[in-house]
Amino acid sequence: MLDFMTAAYPWTKSLHVISMVAWMAGLFYLPRLFVYHVEMARPGTEMSETFKVMEYKLYRFIMNPAMISTYIFGLLLLGTPGLIDWGGDVWIYVKLAAIGVLTWFHHWLGRRRKEFDTDANTREGRAYRIMNEVPTLCLVVIVFMVIVKPF
Numbered sequence: 511m512l513d514f515m516t517a518a519y520p521w522t523k524s525l526h527v528i529s530m531v532a533w534m535a536g537l538f539y540l541p542r543l544f545v546y547h548v549e550m551a552r553p554g555t556e557m558s559e560t561f562k563v564m565e566y567k568l569y570r571f572i573m574n575p576a577m578i579s580t581y582i583f584g585l586l587l588l589g590t591p592g593l594i595d596w597g598g599d600v601w602i603y604v605k606l607a608a609i610g611v612l613t614w615f616h617h618w619l620g621r622r623r624k625e626f627d628t629d630a631n632t633r634e635g636r637a638y639r640i641m642n643e644v645p646t647l648c649l650v651v652i653v654f655m656v657i658v659k660p661f
Contacts, residue, residue, distance in 0.1 A: 515590045526583035536573035537645040545635040553629035605655040608648040
């Protein structure tokens with residue numbers, strides 16, 4: 511089994527990166543949709559209902575599957591022999607912490623989407639603009655940890 515994981519490494523890594531790109535796209539786009547929803551559509555209007563459909567489909571059919579597949583392929587990579595020295599590599603723990611923040615953010619967005627769905631949003635567009643920086647910061651940390659491996 512370990513030989514198979516080593517042989518499959520390029521495929522697993524490719525699928526992990528593809529999944530991560532799709533997940534990150536959703537994490538960048540959904541807060542932007544929330545900004546537009548708050549600033550352009552009053553609750554109960556046709557435009558507001560359109561935003562609700564867009565937000566639901568993005569979260570349910572793109573972001574959730576992309577997050578799950580990112581996790582699956584990432585866990586397979588973690589199990590690939592020789593990739594990580596769990597006793598000496600600190601970078602992997604920093605990366606895992608950043609992934610934890612992204613996962614929290616994903617679920618935070620899901621709760622906000624449900625608020626919009628029931629016309630219960632209380633936040634202004636500025637709050638979503640600020641929160642939109644979370645995935646950017648995590649992405650920077652993750653890329654540096656994986657590519658540079660500074661510690």
